[in-house]
Amino acid sequence: MLEQAFNGLVGGAFFALLALGLAVIFGMLGVVNFAHGAFYMLGAFGTYILLDSYGVSFWLALVLVPLALGLFGTVLEVLFIRRLAPLDPLYNFLFTFGLALILQDLVKRQYGVQSQPYPRPDELSGSIDLGLFTYPAYQVFVLGVSVAVCVLVWVVLTRTRIGMIVRAATERPELTRALGIDVGRWVAPVFGFGIALAGLAGVLAAPMRAVNPLMGGDLIITVFAVVVIGGLGSIFGSVAAGFGIGLVSALGNLYVPALSQTLVFILMAVVLLWRPAGLFGREDALV
């Protein structure tokens, strides 16, 4: 049971990284990025391609892939997302939906739907004795990285000048602008950063999950449910809900296996009934 709880936390680590990226982007741009799952998939595929074609190690990929995807995201924001920003936010949702279809099927065309194998890095191939049970070292690493990144983002947002600007721009964009801060300058990098987080989750997923073009599509919808539970726009809520949902689904899976995939959505329904803005969301964010 403890082991199952740990599995849940590792699953939650992916939810949290993806939800964090979504929340950061939504906070700054008001855009719900449907292509987030596609970028997660690209992260995993990038890692696979780097090793398969160029012999680039997992550790280098862990740095290179998020950087490359972050750059891609930044360019994407400047070229397209920005153009749609003055319109109803649903247009950007539709745009990223189309983008997700394109990216997914481009990869599918090249590599087919079967899963590509990716070995665990040698340094993490063993197990770690956690006292009560032994656990694969790689999974412990994933959990550690995810927690570290979430904490780091939290520290940057609350303790640095950049974080202050981002938070201010999220809460009161006009007022922030009136105070002489160039909000527009930060939009593209923040979007890129959110994409980089999705890419990072993808790299981490490569050695432990099936690398295939469809890996992101279903996952992202589950992450949407996680974000709704945590409260759209609440960065803390998204991360907390990410780990929490991971834990709850794993334990639910232990007791009621039939519900393993649907439990998240049942929880979402309950939360919507009780607090429509999500556990950590503000009511006025609903509009």
Next chain:
Amino acid sequence: MTRTPLVGRLGTRPVLLAAGLVIALALPWLIYPPVAMDIACWALFAAALDLLLGFTGLLSFGHAAFWGGSAYVTGLISLHLGMPFPVAVLGGAAGAALLALPVGYLSVRLRGIYFAMVTLAFAQMIYFIVNQWRDVTGGENGLQGVPRELFGLDLSDPFIFYYVGLPLVLAGFFGAWRIVHSPFGRVLISIRDNPARAQALGYPVERYKLLAFVLSAALSGLAGGLFAISHGFASLQDVYWTTSGQVVMMVVLGGIGTLWGGAIGAGLVVSLNDYLSTAGFQEVGIVTGSIFVFVVLVFRRGIWGTAQQLLTRRSGNPRAEPSSPGTGEDAAPKREGVSL
């Protein structure tokens, strides 16, 4: 109102209606009849979604749940009860409406992007349930061998089946048209344009939205059930999120808030998909995704909306088509582009 647009109105509407009917009747002569049936089903599905998107201002990204849910219910009724197919399809539509009740109840309190995400999530839940409930739904194999039963008539010829199934589609379209042009539809439009004012005028906004949601789901179910009968099976694809996205694309491509635009979008997208799959191109998402991106970036009024705008401009009167809300000058409002 001047005299010219009134004459124009009396003139164009029956002409357009007649043209639509002629196209609907002639379709299986022009293209492969099963594809014609697909277009008819998707056209009704698109109109059902537009009822919600264009006339109530709610973008549902989970309508696959109602289209596909009805496909399964219709299939089960046909398989196990041997009912005539129109009864099975109506049963499927009723099932979709029933399903829409709790989903809508939880979703209509949310707006805009939130509503889209939550409907998408609920539809994914339906997908997982259908996928897991193998004993009933056949899991990944879907429901196979759904019969086309109608008093023992031989409906195996898709050309004949088209004309037998078409009345259901036309009835659905008539229903959607009636809803839009009823006092109830006017209230929906007012909710779309200004929910706060509608509320202040004493309309229970959420209850209206819920009813619109359920009606839209029922019409989607009508289309999805007929689709299942036409193909002889219901598959997981019917409840998958790409289906929800595809119907949204048809409506946006055809023109949001035009009701008939979605039919044009459906015709184009279904024909294109058919062409691609016959050509052996499997990654349809590359093409449909590109159309999506193109339409959203530079063609937001859609085909019908653009045509209407051109007509309006020519007649020099911004209110020449007052019977079609959601487009034209008076609905290209506060923000640039069509308001969602």
